[in-house]
Amino acid sequence: MPISPNSPTSSTGRTRVVIQLRDVTRVYQVGTEQIRALDGVTLALHENEYIAIMGQSGSGKSTLMNLIGCLDRATSGSYHLDGKNTTEMADAALAQVRNERIGFVFQSFELLSQLNAIRNVELPLIYAKDGWRSRRKRAIESLEHVGLGKRVKHKPNQLSGGEKQRVAIARALVCKPSILLADEPTGNLDTRTSAGIMKLFDTLYAEGQTIIMVTHEENIAAHARRVIRMRDGRVISDLPIEQDATSQHLSSESDRGTES
Amino acid sequence: MKSLLWMLIALLRFLYQSIHLALAQIWANKTRSFLTMLGIIIGVASVTAVIAALSGLKAKILTQVETFGTNMIWISPRQPERGPMRHANFWELRFKLQHFEGLMDHCPSIARFGKQSSGGRQTVSHRDQSAEGVRVNGSEQACHEIEGRTFMLGRPFSVMDEMQARQVCIIDSKLRDTLRLDRDCINQKILIGHNPFIIVGVFDPKPHSPFGEGDSEDHEISIPFRTNLKLRHEPWIWSIAESASSEASEDALAELRFFFRRTRGIKPGEPDTFKVESLKNALDTFDKISAMVTTVASGIVGISLLVGGVGIMNIMLVSVSERTREIGLRKAVGARRSAILTQFLIESVVLCTLGGLLGIGLAQLLTMGIAKIPNAQLDMSYIPWWAMTIACVFSAVVGVFFGMFPAIKAARLDPIEALRHE
Ligand SMILES: Nc1ncnc2c1ncn2[C@@H]1O[C@H](COP(=O)(O)OP(=O)(O)O)[C@@H](O)[C@H]1O
Ligand SMILES: [Mg+2]
Numbered sequence: 001m002p003i004s005p006n007s008p009t010s011s012t013g014r015t016r017v018v019i020q021l022r023d024v025t026r027v028y029q030v031g032t033e034q035i036r037a038l039d040g041v042t043l044a045l046h047e048n049e050y051i052a053i054m055g056q057s058g059s060g061k062s063t064l065m066n067l068i069g070c071l072d073r074a075t076s077g078s079y080h081l082d083g084k085n086t087t088e089m090a091d092a093a094l095a096q097v098r099n100e101r102i103g104f105v106f107q108s109f110e111l112l113s114q115l116n117a118i119r120n121v122e123l124p125l126i127y128a129k130d131g132w133r134s135r136r137k138r139a140i141e142s143l144e145h146v147g148l149g150k151r152v153k154h155k156p157n158q159l160s161g162g163e164k165q166r167v168a169i170a171r172a173l174v175c176k177p178s179i180l181l182a183d184e185p186t187g188n189l190d191t192r193t194s195a196g197i198m199k200l201f202d203t204l205y206a207e208g209q210t211i212i213m214v215t216h217e218e219n220i221a222a223h224a225r226r227v228i229r230m231r232d233g234r235v236i237s238d239l240p241i242e243q244d245a246t247s248q249h250l251s252s253e254s255d256r257g258t259e260s
Numbered sequence: 261m262k263s264l265l266w267m268l269i270a271l272l273r274f275l276y277q278s279i280h281l282a283l284a285q286i287w288a289n290k291t292r293s294f295l296t297m298l299g300i301i302i303g304v305a306s307v308t309a310v311i312a313a314l315s316g317l318k319a320k321i322l323t324q325v326e327t328f329g330t331n332m333i334w335i336s337p338r339q340p341e342r343g344p345m346r347h348a349n350f351w352e353l354r355f356k357l358q359h360f361e362g363l364m365d366h367c368p369s370i371a372r373f374g375k376q377s378s379g380g381r382q383t384v385s386h387r388d389q390s391a392e393g394v395r396v397n398g399s400e401q402a403c404h405e406i407e408g409r410t411f412m413l414g415r416p417f418s419v420m421d422e423m424q425a426r427q428v429c430i431i432d433s434k435l436r437d438t439l440r441l442d443r444d445c446i447n448q449k450i451l452i453g454h455n456p457f458i459i460v461g462v463f464d465p466k467p468h469s470p471f472g473e474g475d476s477e478d479h480e481i482s483i484p485f486r487t488n489l490k491l492r493h494e495p496w497i498w499s500i501a502e503s504a505s506s507e508a509s510e511d512a513l514a515e516l517r518f519f520f521r522r523t524r525g526i527k528p529g530e531p532d533t534f535k536v537e538s539l540k541n542a543l544d545t546f547d548k549i550s551a552m553v554t555t556v557a558s559g560i561v562g563i564s565l566l567v568g569g570v571g572i573m574n575i576m577l578v579s580v581s582e583r584t585r586e587i588g589l590r591k592a593v594g595a596r597r598s599a600i601l602t603q604f605l606i607e608s609v610v611l612c613t614l615g616g617l618l619g620i621g622l623a624q625l626l627t628m629g630i631a632k633i634p635n636a637q638l639d640m641s642y643i644p645w646w647a648m649t650i651a652c653v654f655s656a657v658v659g660v661f662f663g664m665f666p667a668i669k670a671a672r673l674d675p676i677e678a679l680r681h682e
Contacts (some may be wrong), residue, residue: 071675077387092596110589127594
C-alpha cells in the first residue's frame, strides 16, 4: 500500500502532522488462532483536527485508540507521535508520553471512587516530573474549564454520569496534552447528557484542542470534521465530514447491491 | 547544593504523599487491615514485653551492683540436686560455727567476712508500745560494714559487744517511731521477747539485697551475733563476705568453695551442700539466661512475623487484584512501573510498620502491667529504645519482603488488560 500523506481537507493540509501511522498491524494470539485486530493501517492526523473513528463492534477502533494513546504497541509497522518514533521507545518513555502528550477519556469514566474530583484530576500531575507545586491550582482550573468549578470536592458517587465524564475530561486535559483521545465517551450516557459532553468537545476543539473520538453513533460523529471508518481492522474510508455524509449514502446503497 | 536540597524536599514530599495515600487505603479497609496486622502486632508486642522485662531485671541488678559493688559474696546452705544429701532437710544442711573456723587464714582473696544468724520473729516492746513479728538478726559487726550500712544515730557494735555477748541492739527509724521512743533513743531500753536490750544505734534505711530475704521488711532489728547464740539454741546461720577486689572475686568464690567443702566434710565428687554467690556471677548467670530467653523470644517473634508477613502478602495480593482497574488507570495517565511498585510497596511497609507501632504500644501496656506484679523484681521494666527501633525496622523489612511480590505483580500489569478487568 502506498504511503500517502492523507490530507483530507485543504485546511488541515497546512498544519503539522501529530500522528503518523505506517502500515500498522496489531495481532492478538488467542490459543493457536491469530486475530488481526489491526490489519495494515496507515494514517496521518494533524494538529487541531477533530476526528471521529467509526465502525462496527470488533472492527478495531479501540485497538487503534489504545495504540495511538501509547497504551499498546503495534505488532508491526511504525507510529510516530510528534515526529518521534514510539515503536522503539522503552516502557518508561511511553509512560512519559502518555502523561505529557495524551489525554485519554474512557467510556466508563475510570474515576477512582475513594478520591474526590480534585484528587482524581490531579492524578496525571502526580506522575508528571515537575507537577507538585501548582498541582491543586491546575486541577481546579481544569475542572472549571469543563464547567465543574462547583463540584471540586465531590466524590464520584456524588456526581451524575455526565459530571463524572466531565471530571474524566478535566483529568485528561490537566497536563495540556497534544491530543485528546476519547473511546466512546458518550457510550454510558443518555442523549441529553451526551449532547452536553459533545458541546464541551466542540468548545475544546474551537480552542485548538486536537480531538480523536470513537463512536458508533452518526449524530455524535457529526460533530467531528473528519470521519474515519473501519472494518475488520482496516480503514475503509477517511473523508471530511461533508464528503463522508454523501459517500455514506452512496456506499450503503452499493453495499446493498454487492452483498445480496 | 541547592538542587540537592530541592531533591530532598521533593523526596520528602513524595514520601509524605505515598504514606498519606497508603494510610488512606488502610483506613478505607479498617477491619481488614487491623486483622491483617494482628500477627505482627502480637509478635512485636510479646517479644518487646519480654525484652522490657529482661531490661528491667538487669537494671534492677545493676542498681544493686551500684549499692553493693561486685565484691560482695553471699554464703548459705543449699540442698544439692544429686548425691546423698539431695533429700537432706534444712536442719541437716545448716551451717555450724566450726564450719567457719580459720576462714580468713584459708581464703586470702577475702577481705572481710561476717556471720549472721536468725533470731526469729519477736515481739519488741517499750513501755506500753509494742511491735509484733519483728525479724531479729544476730550479726557480726563486719556484716554491717560489708553491707555498707550507715547510721542515723549512735554507733555500730563494738568488739566488746560481740565478745561479751552484750544485750545491745541497733534498730531502724521506723521501729523507733512505732515504739514511740525518743527521737534520740540511744541508751533507751526495749524488750525483745522477754529480754531487755539497750539501743546503741539507729540505721539509715536498708538498701535492697537481691539474695537476702526480707526486702519488704517493715521493721528491722540487729543484735550482736554471739548475743543471739547465747539466747537461742543453734540458730540458722549464714554469712556474707567481701573479696579484696572485683578482679579477685572469682578466686574468692573458688577459695570459699574449697574451704567449705572441707569444713563441711563433703567427699570428692559429691555436690556442694551450700551456695556461694557474688553479684558478679549472678550478673553473668543473668546475662546467660537473658541471652537464652532473647534467643527463644526472637525465634518466636521470627515465626509470628513470618505468619504475619504471609498474611500481609495475602492481603496485598487481594488489594492488587481489587484495584486492577485503578492500576490500569494510573498507568494510562502516565504512572511508570516503578511508581506502581513503590505505591504498593509503601502501602505494605506502612501497614507492617503501623502493626509494629501498635505492637510497641501494646508492649508498653504489658510492661506497665508486669511492673505492678508484686515481688517479681520487675518494677523497673522498660522498653529500651533499641528494642523499639528494631521492632520498627523489622516490621518494615517484613513489609518490604512480603510486599515485594504483590507490588511486582501490580507493576507488571498491562494497562489495557487492567482497564478491562471486571
Ligand atoms: N486482548 C485481546 N485478546 C484477543 N483479542 C482481542 C483483544 N482485544 C481485542 N481483541 C479483538 O480484536 C478485535 C478488535 O477489537 P476492538 O478494537 O476492541 O474493537 P472495537 O473497539 O472496534 O469494538 C476484536 O475482534 C476483538 O475480539
Ligand atoms: Mg471498543
